[in-house]
Amino acid sequence: MKSSYREALRAGIREAMLRDERVFLMGEDVGSYGGSFAVSLGLLEEFGPERIRDTPLSESGFVGAGIGAALAGMRPIVEIMTVNFSLLALDQIVNNAASLLHMSGGQFNVPIVIRMTTGAGRQLGAQHSHSLEGWFAHIPGLRILAPATLADARGMLWTALEDPDPVLIFEHGSLYNVTGELDDDAGPVDIDTAAIRRTGADITLITYGGTLPAVLDAAEQLAAEGIDAEVLDLRTLRPLDEAAILASVRRTHRAVVVDEGWRSGSISAEISARITENAFYDLDAPVGRVCSAEVPIPYAKQLELAALPSVDRIVAAARQAVSAGG
Amino acid sequence: MTGPLDPPVRTLDPAHGRHLLLQMLRVRRLEEKCVELYSAAKIRGFLHVYIGEEAVAAGVLETLAPEDAVLATYREHGHALLRGVPAGAILAEMYGHVEGCCRGRGGSMHLFDAATRFYGGNAIVAGGLPLAVGMALADKMSGRSRVTVCFFGEGAVAEGEFHESLNLAALWQLPVLFCCENNLYAMGTALGRSESQTDIALKAAGYEIAAWAVDGMDVVAVEDAARHAVEAVRAGGGPHFLELRTYRFRAHSMFDPERYRDKAEVVRWLERDPINLLRAAMEAAGQLTAQEWEQLQSDADAEVAAAVDFAEAGTPEPLEDLTRFVYSERAGDDRAGAGSGRSGP
Numbered sequence: 190m191k192s193s194y195r196e197a198l199r200a201g202i203r204e205a206m207l208r209d210e211r212v213f214l215m216g217e218d219v220g221s222y223g224g225s226f227a228v229s230l231g232l233l234e235e236f237g238p239e240r241i242r243d244t245p246l247s248e249s250g251f252v253g254a255g256i257g258a259a260l261a262g263m264r265p266i267v268e269i270m271t272v273n274f275s276l277l278a279l280d281q282i283v284n285n286a287a288s289l290l291h292m293s294g295g296q297f298n299v300p301i302v303i304r305m306t307t308g309a310g311r312q313l314g315a316q317h318s319h320s321l322e323g324w325f326a327h328i329p330g331l332r333i334l335a336p337a338t339l340a341d342a343r344g345m346l347w348t349a350l351e352d353p354d355p356v357l358i359f360e361h362g363s364l365y366n367v368t369g370e371l372d373d374d375a376g377p378v379d380i381d382t383a384a385i386r387r388t389g390a391d392i393t394l395i396t397y398g399g400t401l402p403a404v405l406d407a408a409e410q411l412a413a414e415g416i417d418a419e420v421l422d423l424r425t426l427r428p429l430d431e432a433a434i435l436a437s438v439r440r441t442h443r444a445v446v447v448d449e450g451w452r453s454g455s456i457s458a459e460i461s462a463r464i465t466e467n468a469f470y471d472l473d474a475p476v477g478r479v480c481s482a483e484v485p486i487p488y489a490k491q492l493e494l495a496a497l498p499s500v501d502r503i504v505a506a507a508r509q510a511v512s513a514g515g
Numbered sequence: 516m517t518g519p520l521d522p523p524v525r526t527l528d529p530a531h532g533r534h535l536l537l538q539m540l541r542v543r544r545l546e547e548k549c550v551e552l553y554s555a556a557k558i559r560g561f562l563h564v565y566i567g568e569e570a571v572a573a574g575v576l577e578t579l580a581p582e583d584a585v586l587a588t589y590r591e592h593g594h595a596l597l598r599g600v601p602a603g604a605i606l607a608e609m610y611g612h613v614e615g616c617c618r619g620r621g622g623s624m625h626l627f628d629a630a631t632r633f634y635g636g637n638a639i640v641a642g643g644l645p646l647a648v649g650m651a652l653a654d655k656m657s658g659r660s661r662v663t664v665c666f667f668g669e670g671a672v673a674e675g676e677f678h679e680s681l682n683l684a685a686l687w688q689l690p691v692l693f694c695c696e697n698n699l700y701a702m703g704t705a706l707g708r709s710e711s712q713t714d715i716a717l718k719a720a721g722y723e724i725a726a727w728a729v730d731g732m733d734v735v736a737v738e739d740a741a742r743h744a745v746e747a748v749r750a751g752g753g754p755h756f757l758e759l760r761t762y763r764f765r766a767h768s769m770f771d772p773e774r775y776r777d778k779a780e781v782v783r784w785l786e787r788d789p790i791n792l793l794r795a796a797m798e799a800a801g802q803l804t805a806q807e808w809e810q811l812q813s814d815a816d817a818e819v820a821a822a823v824d825f826a827e828a829g830t831p832e833p834l835e836d837l838t839r840f841v842y843s844e845r846a847g848d849d850r851a852g853a854g855s856g857r858s859g860p
Contacts, residue, residue, distance in 0.1 A: 213656070239656060245686070250679025253645020254652055260634065261584070261653035280676070284639045285646060293627035294618035295840040297634065329841045353843035 192371040194364045197339045198228045198304075201346035202266065204376075206236050209264055212350060213240040215251055216268030225270045226306060226365050248277035252303065256286050256355075259301040264350050269305040272321045272359065286355040287330030298353045302346065307335075308361040308399045308449055309497055315485035318493075320449040322359040322398070323456030326426040332356045333426040334380055335398035337364070339371045341424060344378035352380070361399025361449075383430035385437065389419035392443040392507050395434060395460060397423040400447050400498050407503035416511050426456055431463055438468050443510045445477035447498050452480035474513035477506040527735055529802040532793065533811060535577070535734050536803075539569040539790045540815040542593035545602055548819045549592065549609065549623075553769055557826075558609040560622050563590040567764030570789035571696050572597050572666070574737025575757075578745045579664060582632070586647050587666040588696075589624035589638035594666060599631040602818050603825030612829030619832055620840065640701075641667060641674035644693070648680045651689035651754075662748045664692045669758075670701025672718060673709055681722040684754035692741070692748050693719065693756045696731065698763045703775035719756035731761030732787045762787070 192200070205212045214229060220243040223230035233241040244251040248269060255267035269275045275282070282303070289297045309318035326333045332352060336342045342360070349356035386401065387408050396404045401422055408418040421437050423429065438444045444464055448457035461476040482496040546564040553562050565572070572593045576585070579598075587594040595605055600616055608615025609623050616628050617636075625636040634650070637643035647665035654661045671677050672695065684691050695715050699706050706713050719726035725747065729740040737759060744755040762784040766773050797803035 245679070245682060247679035247683060249676050250645050250648065250683050253642075253676065253680070254649035254683060257646035257649020257651075258653040258656075259649070260646065261650040263653045263656065265649075280639055280642055281645060284642055285637075289627075289635075290843065291840045292617060292621045292625040292636070293629075293840075294616070294620045295844070296617070296627055296629040298843045332842075353845070 190371055190373055191368060192339055192343075193366060193368045194339055194342045194360075195226065195228055195366070197343035197371055197375075198346070198360065199230070199232070201343050202229065202232065203235070205266070205347050205350055206232070206240060208347070209350070211262065211264040212266065213242060213263065214266045214268060215242040215244055215255060217244055217246060217270050219243060219268050224268070226362070228365070229268070248274055249281055252278035253281040253285065255301050255303070256281055256299055259299045260289070260297055265301050266346070266350070267301060267303045269303060271317050271362075272305050272307040273316050273319055275303075275305050275321070282325070282331070282355070282357075283328055287328045290330065290354065299355045300350070300353050302349045302356050302358060304358045304360060306362045307359040308363060309481070309486045309493060310363040310399070312488055312490055312493060314488045318486035320481065322357075322426055323448065323450040323459075325357055326456050326459075328427075330354065331427060332380065334358045335424065335426055336360065337398050337401035337422050337424070339367070339369050340375055341378060343371060343375045345380055347377040348380045356380070359398060363399050367402070380425055381428075381430065383424055383433040384422045385419060385433075386422045387418065387420040389417040389441065391417045391441055392445065392510055393419045393421055393437040393441045394445050394447060394503065394507065395421045395423065396447040397426060398449070400449050403498060403500050404447050404503055407500045407507065410500065410504050411507055414508075416507060418507060429460070429463070431467070434460060434464065435468050438464055439471045442471055442473040444472075445479060445503065445506045445510055447479045447503055449481050449498060451483050452478060453483065455480060474510040477510045479503050479506050527797070527802070529797070532797050532802055533807060535573055535738070536790065536793055536797070537811045537814060538573040538577070538597055539734060539793070540811055541602070541818060542569045542572065542596055543790060544815040544819045545596060545605070545822065546592055548823060549606070550765070550769075552609070552823075558623065560624070561589070562609075562623050562769050563767065564765050565590050565593040565763075567784065567788065568696060568698060568731065568761045569593055570734035570737050571694070571731045571759045571761050574734045575664060575666075575694055575741040577738050578742040579662065582659075582661050584632040584634060584650050584661065584663045585666075586634045586643040586663070587636065588640070588643065588668060589636070590668070591626055591636055591666070592623070595626040595628065595633055595636070598628070598633045600626065600628045600633055602822035604628070606822045606826035607829045610826045610829055611831065612826065613832045614825065614829040641671035641676040641680075643667060644671065644676050644680035645683075647691050647693075648683045648689060651684065651691035652687060655687070655689055660690070660749055662690050662692060662745055664694060664745075666694045666696055668701065669695055669697040669699070669706055669715055670704070670709070671695070672715055673701070681719060681724060681754070681756075685722045685724050688753040690748045690751070691754045692744050693724075693754065694741075695756070695758045696761055697758050698761050700763065700767070700776065702767045703771070705775065716756065716758040719758075724754050724756045725752070726756035726758065728758040728760060731759035732789045732792060734789055734793055764788070
């Protein structure tokens, strides 16, 4: 069937609500407004205001309340409007959700799912456009997901809700309107493994979330030039599927990491380090990176585009890796 | 039925009075021992003692049922003990031993206990309030008549999470009792130096929450107020708020030189020691003999001595278990185990 990414997310939420009465959705404008990105449109009418729960603008308060509800046996889905707003809830996410199980010596796990929009590309300026999922991937105790496809948008949520520990799902804002074919029987998917979205023999392009479409376009362009690129979609940023990364790099001997986050101290740095730590002698070229320019994301269209990973920059980085060394 | 502004009913049953005295003495003696053990380097990290404030935890916790939930701060030894966490498990936790209530992973500031529904042990000021709201929300959505009680200091009132939580609790009419332990100092900052409005109960009332201030040095008054509030919360009356006016006799932590308050002020408050107040009142009323008082003290001392023995005999957690409890352990899944390679990002 035809589906948008937004509709796939909604189908995932709806399925979870129907399957488990402990599940409820809570966040700013998830109810009457229909979701700030219309993901939850229509769910208030179907499930009522107790389970599709509008909150005040109190990110720390309602994220913490979601953690408390999870501690007391519920399976909350908390929606934060954008990743930038999640910074108001960092205390609850890091000091409570991620830490309670360990601090309590294994007594109190926190089965919460927190969804939020991430990423740039819509001229929304610096306070609605950042990609901070790599930051969250730094935190032990959290699981970090970045659905890039319709199937993952549809299927990651249920598996995340079954996880006994906190899971953060990052939905790139540029993906909501992406439309394609979704299997009629699409359902829960694993949240442990990376996925090869395109097989290739010459180089591995490693990415996740909102930059997957650009990386696939770049791979097509490279194919026309005779460079056969493999595209690895990480899907889960913590824990990283290190085995999949290393297996691909050992086949292709070259890698470029494409990440909309900033380069310094980033998840792309982590991936690059792991490759050099574990597969250095398999490499024929230094690991390349395509990241966002180190500026707060600007508003003006040409500036914003120049700041973000582009097909051209990905192709150039891949060419450089292939032309380097053996 | 009494209202929040009525004076507390003063018909204390002597046996109950002795019980309250014992509860406060148990906390006092345990913490005096903690300070001693800290000086002997048996306990490390930060240690914040509750000495002087015992009437608050003793009075409030007296009114709860086993199915209720309790959240407290980093000054929570007394709350944990009076909620039913064994003194030995508390002390072993401060020793960093496996036998501690959190297997040595929490320490003095992070005591947790699933069996008694004691949810910490939160060392981020006001960090426990949103959790309490969520636990109460879960109870309300599930149709359970449980009460969640959240303790915090008056320093929390300056945090955004305090205001967000009170608003949510009132907006959704949740079964939560907020207990503000107003000991007048946020570490070294006096209430009047940090709040434009120092009437804390009034702030809570501003959120349409039933709120009143109580003499936190009078354990009977605290118990009366808490009983009234807990009954109202359990009956579906929505969130309630108690401001418990109390005083910390000792330093904020073991590193505090107390430059911010006069010795004379401390001496004045020592005259209102909650244990001495109840003891004197009961003796004056002929409700406590010298022999009974001796017995209460020796009961408390014996419990502490046994706890010390328990902690001393404890064992350190093996280093290979370092990375356990970062993620839940599931059958057939070694994700949380050491060296599994799955617990890194």
